[in-house]
Amino acid sequence: MSEGRRIGVMGGTFDPIHHGHLVAASEVQVRFELDEVLFVPTGQPWQKASRSVSAAEDRYLMTVIATASNPRFSVLRIEVDRDRPTYTVDTLHELRELYPGDELYFITGADALGQILSWRNAEELFTLAHFVGVTRPGYQLHDRHLPGGAVSLIEVPAMAISSSDCRARVCAGQPVWYLVPDGVVQYITKRGLYHCD
Numbered sequence: 001m002s003e004g005r006r007i008g009v010m011g012g013t014f015d016p017i018h019h020g021h022l023v024a025a026s027e028v029q030v031r032f033e034l035d036e037v038l039f040v041p042t043g044q045p046w047q048k049a050s051r052s053v054s055a056a057e058d059r060y061l062m063t064v065i066a067t068a069s070n071p072r073f074s075v076l077r078i079e080v081d082r083d084r085p086t087y088t089v090d091t092l093h094e095l096r097e098l099y100p101g102d103e104l105y106f107i108t109g110a111d112a113l114g115q116i117l118s119w120r121n122a123e124e125l126f127t128l129a130h131f132v133g134v135t136r137p138g139y140q141l142h143d144r145h146l147p148g149g150a151v152s153l154i155e156v157p158a159m160a161i162s163s164s165d166c167r168a169r170v171c172a173g174q175p176v177w178y179l180v181p182d183g184v185v186q187y188i189t190k191r192g193l194y195h196c197d
């Protein structure tokens, strides 16, 4: 029997996906010798109920465009196709069923990692996947209170890019070239995303 594979999971709203996401995923893929990194765009994110999030299909397609050239990257639509709010714990349970015998590495930026401890099912999450926290400008990456062995913290090249910022730039008529992949710039224009109301 072949040994289990090492699979990275990069969850996100990806509204839009940007080079910060891609650099983080690529660094973790190489450092942890992952066979594959699965990008999992959220359906209706409960954390972001306060603002209107772009259609799941648009966010899914931008993620496909951005990752298409990397043979180790792929995109899953399991959350996109769900018509109820998404919880990371449900997704990890589903991935455990889809990839039995494989090791899962859930990749998060320092900001998202900080929230993990406040998640209701934090203990359960650590039994489903190994967590990899990556640096993100403006957020502290510290390991206080984190259960030993369940979480790794790594430094990735600093990319001071956020989706919020990209949306604000498009809305203000400023360019997002080189913050997001070229195909994503073109997709945003084609679909008229992030225009101000």
Ligand code: ATP
Residues within 6 Å of the ligand: 011, 012, 013, 014, 015, 019, 020, 021, 024, 107, 108, 109, 110, 111, 112, 113, 134, 135, 136, 137, 159, 160, 161, 162, 163, 164, 165
């Ligand atoms: P928003 O501004 O809308 O919250 P975002 O840029 O934070 O968007 P998300 O889709 O919320 O992007 O993030 C998905 C994951 O990617 C999270 O774990 C987040 O911490 C991580 N991430 C986002 N941007 C970066 C970055 N520049 N460097 C490292 N990690 C990042």
Ligand code: MG
Residues within 6 Å of the ligand: none
């Ligand atoms: Mg975010």
